[in-house]
Structure formats: C-alpha cells, structure tokens
Amino acid sequence: MLVVVICLGLLYALPNIYGEDPAIQISGSNSAEINVTTQDKVKKILIDNDIKFKSIVYENKSILIRVSDNDAQLKAKELISETLGEEYIVALNLAPATPTWLTMLGAEPMKLGLDLRGGVHFLMEVDMTTALSKLTEQSIENIKSEFTASKLNYKTINKDRHDQIIIQFDNTEDRNKAITKINGIQDFKVVSQSDNAIVINVSEQRLQQAKNDAVQQNTTILRNRVNQLGVAEPIVQRQGADRIVVELPGIQDTVLAKRILGATATLEFRQVNEESTPNLPAILNGDMRVPYGSEIQYMENGHPVLLYKRIVLTGDHITDSSYRANQYGQPEVAITLDSSGGKKMLNFTQKNLHKAMATLFVEYKDTGKRDENDKPVLEKQERVINVATIDGIFSDRFQVRGIGNIDEAKNLSLLLRAGALIAPIQIIEERTVGPSMGQENITQGLESCAWGLAISVIFMLVMYRLFGVFASLALVANLILIVGAMSLLPGATLSMPGIAGIVLTVGMAVDANVLINERIKEELSNGRSVQHAINEGYAGAWSSIFDANLTTLITAVILYAVGTGSIKGFAITLGIGIVTSMFTSIVGTRALANLIYGGRRVNKLSI
Structure with missing residues (x-):
C-alpha cells in the first residue's frame, strides 16, 4: 500500500518539474468563429514572419500556440492581433509543458496563484444604494401593473429620498381598496397612511434577496467579462456581503482590465x-x-x-x-x-x-x-x-x-x-504583481522549503540515527504526496501562503516521529525487548499524535470555511499536509522499521 500511494503521488507531482511554455491563446465570438481555416491563417503568419513555434493546436473552439521564449510570444501576439482584427481575442498565456503520456493519465501541474505567476488583483464593492433604488423603481412599475389589472384608481405613485413608495388617491375608498391589495402582495408592507395617501416599504426579505442577487449576478457578469479578456485561470469569487475579488494572472495592462471590469x-x-x-x-x-x-x-x-x-x-x-x-x-x-x-x-x-x-x-x-x-x-x-x-x-x-x-x-x-x-x-x-516578482516569490518559497527540510533532516539524523533516516525519508515522501495532491485537486491554487503552509507542515511532520522515537527510547530504558519497545512506541504514541493532528486539522477546516483568497490557500496545504504527514510518519516509518528489524532477533536499536 505504501509503495502504491507514494508512486501515485510521484506520478501526479511529476508534471510540476516540466514548467510552462510561453503561449498565445486565440478565441473568437459569435460573429468571429475559430475554425481550421483560422488555424491555417495563423500558421502562415508565423511562418512568413520567421517566428518559430513548438506547436499550434486547435481544440474547444480556440487555438493555442506554444513558442520558445517571451520575445517570440510578444511578437507573435502583435502580428496575429493586427492580421485577425479586433473581433478575435488574442491573449498571452502560459501553457503547461507536461508530456502527452502524463496528460493522458490526468496528471497536470499545480495552478499557481497571482503572487507566484504575476497579474492584477482587484477587490470590488457593489453599490447597494443604486441596487435598492432600482428595486424601488421596479416595485413602482409592478404596483402600477397590479392596480391597472385590478382596476384600482390612484392619483400618483412616487418614491421619496428614503426609497419609500408614496401613493396618492382621490378618496378614502380607493385608498382602502389599495391597502387591501398591497397587504395581499408578499413583497410590500404598508408602514403609514393618511386620508388620501399611503406609504409602502419593500419587505426586508425582498431587500435581502435583492442585495444577494445583485452581488451574485454581478459576479457572474464579471466572469463573462473576464472571459472576454481571454485570461487563463482567472479567479472571480464573492467575498462577504457586498464584495467581489477578481484576480487576473498574467495580465499587466491594469487600465484595460479596469475599463472592462468596472x-x-x-x-x-x-x-x-x-x-x-x-x-x-x-x-x-x-x-x-x-x-x-x-x-x-x-x-x-x-x-x-x-x-x-x-x-x-x-x-x-x-x-x-x-x-x-x-x-x-x-x-x-x-x-x-x-x-x-x-x-x-x-x-x-x-x-x-x-x-x-x-x-x-x-x-x-x-x-x-x-x-x-x-x-x-x-x-x-x-x-x-x-x-x-x-x-x-x-x-x-x-x-x-x-x-x-x-x-x-x-x-x-x-x-x-x-x-x-x-x-x-x-x-x-x-x-499588481509583475512576472519577475512572481518568479522571485517562487524561488524564495522553494528556498525556504529546502532549508526547512534540511534542518529537520539534520536534527532527526543527529538525534535518532537510523530512525532519523526513517523519519527523513517519510518527510520527503510527505512533500511528494502534498505536491501530488495539490496537482490532482480541481480548483486548488498554490500561493505564497500555501507555500508557508507546506513549510509549516515540514516542521510539524517530524513531531509524530519525535513522539514515537522518544516513546521507544523510554520503553528500552525500562528494560523492554527491542521488538516490544518498537511496538509499544508506535501504539503508545498514536493517541497523542491523533489528538494533536486532529485539532490542527479542525483549525485548517475552519480557516478554509471562513477565510478567503490567500487564507484558503494556506488552509488547503496545511490540511493536506496534516493528512499526508500522519500517513508517512506513522505507516511509512513503521514499514521501514519492520523492513529492517522485523522477523529477527535484535539486541540493539540505532536510535
């Protein structure tokens, strides 16, 4: 089981070492459809201008062109945009360089967040005042339609500065009929009345629904607008009651993005x-x-x-x-x-x-x-x-x-x-995060992870000798499983806080082995046999390890549930790391101990 799990983790982690190719993605609209003819036209443009490309693929009504470097990417985009015209969307992209045999197995690299890839981040707030004003105007039209259909007479219907609806009547009889009608409509409530007028408020339930609909529909519309920009792997999600987060990886033209989105x-x-x-x-x-x-x-x-x-x-x-x-x-x-x-x-x-x-x-x-x-x-x-x-x-x-x-x-x-x-x-x-800053963040993240791993390995080797080797191998296997799980999970995005979660997991992962090893040493000092000490070490430390990791996992779940953006990224890697570390540090090290010491009489442990 251990070998199968680690091999699967390694298989799905493997695409991350191949990196990404600079690419150009071409998509059209209903008035400008992408087809094989368009592909041939684009190919001719590249050949005529002596732009070398790795591949050009037409699928899902779009064309993806892979080139060798950023200079060729920028030159190709400019030429294709000029030739095809404004009806086609030509966007800069980064395409995974994963081999075909891995892609066929569903193995893809991790999605990188804005802080690692570069791009723009917007936090937008929906103007609820205008949304509720529109609701009031719509409500006035609905009331007019209801009164006309029921043949109810009224003089005027207007709204005041507090978005209350005021209806004037010629007599008290018409007013009473209108009150009866309004009380039968769920979305409205009569708050006050005079001889020939009534004041109506939109119900609180309808107001809350209108606010929620405004944010939800604006989120959907912003996604559509992002698609018009041709951005690869964008993030458009709701945050709180009236805010929307938009992240556009790879986009550096903030003026264009603001003009289209806002x-x-x-x-x-x-x-x-x-x-x-x-x-x-x-x-x-x-x-x-x-x-x-x-x-x-x-x-x-x-x-x-x-x-x-x-x-x-x-x-x-x-x-x-x-x-x-x-x-x-x-x-x-x-x-x-x-x-x-x-x-x-x-x-x-x-x-x-x-x-x-x-x-x-x-x-x-x-x-x-x-x-x-x-x-x-x-x-x-x-x-x-x-x-x-x-x-x-x-x-x-x-x-x-x-x-x-x-x-x-x-x-x-x-x-x-x-x-x-x-x-x-x-x-x-x-x-705005530049591409160079994103690459710098990746480098720093990898360095911090490597230092954390090296320090943990040195500590375990010095303190526990051969059992320290077991723990170190488990630690490496744990990192492979985290990367494989992150690559396999749909929607999971690695960001700088996510890398922090991985580094934290590296430090925490050896906790279980420290508890196990110290328990084994304690049993040996009490005169237990080697095999009995190993068994008691794993069995006795299990409850403490489980309780400690369970409380941390609960914290990660809460962070993911209530957090947004980078907080969720941290919670995902922390949660995955806890689960994989429990597997590798308990099952993995026990398997190695059994492999070396199992089935034979041992007088001394290297611990």
Missing part, C-alpha cells in the same frame, strides 16, 4: 412621447410641465428628446452583440436578445408599428466625491444614442445605429456581450 454601460429601449413632443419648446422654457410618466433626455449633439419613463427593454436581455460599419460607413451594433427579451420586443413592435423608439445609453461614473461612509459617489449619466421609427415587426435581432465612432461601437459591443452590471461597482483595492 464599466457599467448598458442600454435601455424607451418609447418616444410623440403626443407631447410638439410641446417640447414650451416645456424647456418652463411654460409647461413635463407630462406625468415622461422625462427629457438629450442626444450627443444636445438635441432634447421626450421619452416615457417606462422601459421597454433593458440590456439584461442581451445575449450577444457585434459591431461593424454598415454600407454607408457608419458604425452600428447588432444585438441578439434572449427568448424573454425577444418576446417583449415582438409584443412592443407589434403594438407600436410606425412609432418612434429611442435607444438610451446609461453609464455610472465616479464623481471623485465621497459620501458620509467614505464611499465613492457615482453619477448616473444618460444620453440618447438614436431615435428610430419602428418600420417593421422584429423580435430578438436588430441593429443600433447613431454611435459616434467604430471604437465606441467596439467597446459597447464587448460590454453588452459580457452583460450589463446589475448595480455599479467600485474598485476599492488594486494590486
């Missing part, structure tokens, strides 16, 4: 209030009020447009988008909706044929100011991209025109394809 751009499709548009000059002059349920928005050139506040469709329903220049050389974005969005657009265009619809571009930007909680104050900026007459009925596919230039169309297309954030996010922590 952007809050989305589209809203609204109907134009054509009935009141002739009165627009009088409204702008202050001679007339803005009609109820409408608002004035402006185009890029400053031209005012009167829109209904009710949103026909939001960017949440967009599943794909691509940009291009039309036959007149004007940039446009082609949009594809999901089935729900397609049905909404179909119903709207059927009922509003030959009427005007506007496309509103919505974005949240940092004002540079801080609120009372020292959080950045975001400003909502809106502008009308275009106003078009609905000439025909359409559903899930259409084009948006009126965009300033092709670069703006490209960025809008990328953001819409990745998804619109449910609520704005602020980057509250940013950290």
Whole structure:
C-alpha cells in the first residue's frame, strides 16, 4: 500500500518539474468563429514572419500556440492581433509543458496563484444604494401593473429620498381598496397612511434577496467579462456581503482590465412621447410641465428628446452583440436578445408599428466625491444614442445605429456581450504583481522549503540515527504526496501562503516521529525487548499524535470555511499536509522499521 500511494503521488507531482511554455491563446465570438481555416491563417503568419513555434493546436473552439521564449510570444501576439482584427481575442498565456503520456493519465501541474505567476488583483464593492433604488423603481412599475389589472384608481405613485413608495388617491375608498391589495402582495408592507395617501416599504426579505442577487449576478457578469479578456485561470469569487475579488494572472495592462471590469454601460429601449413632443419648446422654457410618466433626455449633439419613463427593454436581455460599419460607413451594433427579451420586443413592435423608439445609453461614473461612509459617489449619466421609427415587426435581432465612432461601437459591443452590471461597482483595492516578482516569490518559497527540510533532516539524523533516516525519508515522501495532491485537486491554487503552509507542515511532520522515537527510547530504558519497545512506541504514541493532528486539522477546516483568497490557500496545504504527514510518519516509518528489524532477533536499536 505504501509503495502504491507514494508512486501515485510521484506520478501526479511529476508534471510540476516540466514548467510552462510561453503561449498565445486565440478565441473568437459569435460573429468571429475559430475554425481550421483560422488555424491555417495563423500558421502562415508565423511562418512568413520567421517566428518559430513548438506547436499550434486547435481544440474547444480556440487555438493555442506554444513558442520558445517571451520575445517570440510578444511578437507573435502583435502580428496575429493586427492580421485577425479586433473581433478575435488574442491573449498571452502560459501553457503547461507536461508530456502527452502524463496528460493522458490526468496528471497536470499545480495552478499557481497571482503572487507566484504575476497579474492584477482587484477587490470590488457593489453599490447597494443604486441596487435598492432600482428595486424601488421596479416595485413602482409592478404596483402600477397590479392596480391597472385590478382596476384600482390612484392619483400618483412616487418614491421619496428614503426609497419609500408614496401613493396618492382621490378618496378614502380607493385608498382602502389599495391597502387591501398591497397587504395581499408578499413583497410590500404598508408602514403609514393618511386620508388620501399611503406609504409602502419593500419587505426586508425582498431587500435581502435583492442585495444577494445583485452581488451574485454581478459576479457572474464579471466572469463573462473576464472571459472576454481571454485570461487563463482567472479567479472571480464573492467575498462577504457586498464584495467581489477578481484576480487576473498574467495580465499587466491594469487600465484595460479596469475599463472592462468596472464599466457599467448598458442600454435601455424607451418609447418616444410623440403626443407631447410638439410641446417640447414650451416645456424647456418652463411654460409647461413635463407630462406625468415622461422625462427629457438629450442626444450627443444636445438635441432634447421626450421619452416615457417606462422601459421597454433593458440590456439584461442581451445575449450577444457585434459591431461593424454598415454600407454607408457608419458604425452600428447588432444585438441578439434572449427568448424573454425577444418576446417583449415582438409584443412592443407589434403594438407600436410606425412609432418612434429611442435607444438610451446609461453609464455610472465616479464623481471623485465621497459620501458620509467614505464611499465613492457615482453619477448616473444618460444620453440618447438614436431615435428610430419602428418600420417593421422584429423580435430578438436588430441593429443600433447613431454611435459616434467604430471604437465606441467596439467597446459597447464587448460590454453588452459580457452583460450589463446589475448595480455599479467600485474598485476599492488594486494590486499588481509583475512576472519577475512572481518568479522571485517562487524561488524564495522553494528556498525556504529546502532549508526547512534540511534542518529537520539534520536534527532527526543527529538525534535518532537510523530512525532519523526513517523519519527523513517519510518527510520527503510527505512533500511528494502534498505536491501530488495539490496537482490532482480541481480548483486548488498554490500561493505564497500555501507555500508557508507546506513549510509549516515540514516542521510539524517530524513531531509524530519525535513522539514515537522518544516513546521507544523510554520503553528500552525500562528494560523492554527491542521488538516490544518498537511496538509499544508506535501504539503508545498514536493517541497523542491523533489528538494533536486532529485539532490542527479542525483549525485548517475552519480557516478554509471562513477565510478567503490567500487564507484558503494556506488552509488547503496545511490540511493536506496534516493528512499526508500522519500517513508517512506513522505507516511509512513503521514499514521501514519492520523492513529492517522485523522477523529477527535484535539486541540493539540505532536510535
């Protein structure tokens, strides 16, 4: 059993000695698909420019090119990006140089964390104020729909600065009917009332659900945006109630990453209030009020447009988008909706044929100011991209025109394809680790591990002679098993705290052998025979070893459960190290002792 376990550990640890090759990864979109023709085109680019490559592989709708060094990698990326165009994502990558026979057995090297590989780290916070404000606006629309369906009369529905919903009525009878209706809806609660008005709050349960959904959906959308960047092995995970951690190994362009990840751009499709548009000059002059349920928005050139506040469709329903220049050389974005969005657009265009619809571009930007909680104050900026007459009925596919230039169309297309954030996010922590610093961390980690191993081995050899050799061999086997387990576990990532966990395990692993050896020496001094002393040494020390390692393992489990990021990395290596050290230091050393001293009469132990 011991031999089989160590051989398996060695097999799965082996890929880590082969290192990684500099590589270029090419992926496309729905509008630019990767195929064998693309592979041939890329291969021709490399050959024509005399760039030597180790291999070029087409699989899983992407192309992976391995090159010999970083200079060839950078040169190849630049040439391929220029030739293929902006619709393809060409990303720098590191590909494991593991031999094919190991890969076929499922053996892969350990995944390295950001601090060992280099890249950028962002800690982002979701703006819950905006998320709850959106919930209140959505709730107002839902109440309007419920009242209309139930034929309940009301005068106005608005929200105050505390995001409470205030409904005005013409008489007490209408108010009482509305209260009965609201009490029957689970998400709302009437908090106060007067003769002709009621004040409603969204229920606490619904608020908590909205907060959780905002973080969860933003996490999913950020993952989609990271995929658009073409980053290999990114980390996007929730942290706490309203924060998200994003780690992008290999990325050094923080400006691009921040622009793509932090952007809050989305589209809203609204109907134009054509009935009141002739009165627009009088409204702008202050001679007339803005009609109820409408608002004035402006185009890029400053031209005012009167829109209904009710949103026909939001960017949440967009599943794909691509940009291009039309036959007149004007940039446009082609949009594809999901089935729900397609049905909404179909119903709207059927009922509003030959009427005007506007496309509103919505974005949240940092004002540079801080609120009372020292959080950045975001400003909502809106502008009308275009106003078009609905000439025909359409559903899930259409084009948006009126965009300033092709670069703006490209960025809008990328953001819409990745998804619109449910609520704005602020980057509250940013950290960049260079590739050279990552390599330096690896070197220092390996050196510290080697020193820890050497000191432990010397101590055991001096103190316990042959039994010290047993403990030292067990220690080496323990390291092999840790690396093999880390390579085998899906999702396990080695970071600097993880290396610290391994170094700590190296020091702790010999504890068991110290207890065993001291117990054997104690039994020998009490006049026991050699074989009896060995047996009692292992049997007597077992309970102490088990209790000590169990409490440490419980600590590692708690650290993993409540910790995040690097804390989890430390907990994983510590937990694996405890389990493997118990196996090697007890089973392993006992097997070696039996091999040397078992089955024969021994008068003296080398201990």
